[in-house]
């Protein structure tokens with residue numbers, strides 16, 4: 001089963017009784033996709049939509065710990081998922097987690113799909129201690145609903161709108177002087193910048209740190225943002241798109257959440273996380 005954080009799938013809707021660890025939930029809405037190839041057997045929606053699993057079960061909380069994956073990995077091992085059906089709200093924080101509040105979703109007529117996303121307040125990003133200047137409109141949703149930062153486990157590599165991605169990519173290129181940049185690999189993999197690290201005894205890249213509202217900041221483990229793609233070449237595992245696109249300015253993907261315990265505390269409208277070796 002694949003976890004869908006904020007994406008939407010189209011198919012036929014049916015009503016079934018769901019049985020889950022002693023819990024029985026009648027009139028549980030499930031979707032049957034009409035056509036799929038090379039797809040997993042099941043997909044569960046975990047967004048804010050009314051038909052998502054947390055909404056239908058009335059979950060107060062859910063959490064996951066995503067196993068580390070290599071770039072070319074096709075292991076069958078799966079990550080753990082915890083659903084909290086308990087109705088009582090202690091309001092307590094889970095031990096050792098840092099929290100950042102979910103931000104309000106933009107309310108825009110023709111963009112109702114944005115209402116299922118989990119928006120986060122990302123204040124700033126530093127690379128090797130240097131503040132990366134990104135246009136504010138990408139970090140925070142505007143009047144038109146575009147921009148803002150969401151977290152989505154269904155997105156593999158973090159997506160950053162082009163105008164915000166370029167300063168980030170430029171800063172890595174500016175600071176990484178020990179390795180030769182290999183542009184050919186960027187065209188092939190769609191990732192970049194890419195560097196030839198084959199001669200290095202120990203590979204080191206500048207620290208990438210994210211500062212979220214509420215005082216939650218995190219330095220990502222380097223394997224969460226650089227990956228070997230073969231031939232002694234390592235690439236930044238974040239992607240961008242065409243010049244102008246509708247939607248969030250940044251989508252934090254699952255590759256960047258590897259070996260993090262991530263808790264969606266829906267009762268208290270906040271996201272908690274901590275680094276952990278996921279099993």
Ligand SMILES: *[C@@H]1O[C@H](CO)[C@@H](O)[C@H](O)[C@H]1NC(C)=O
Nearest residue numbers: 182196197198199231232233
């Ligand atoms: C990377 O560097 C090594 C040694 O300098 C070289 O042999 C190899 O061809 C380079 N790889 C690429 C993809 O350019």
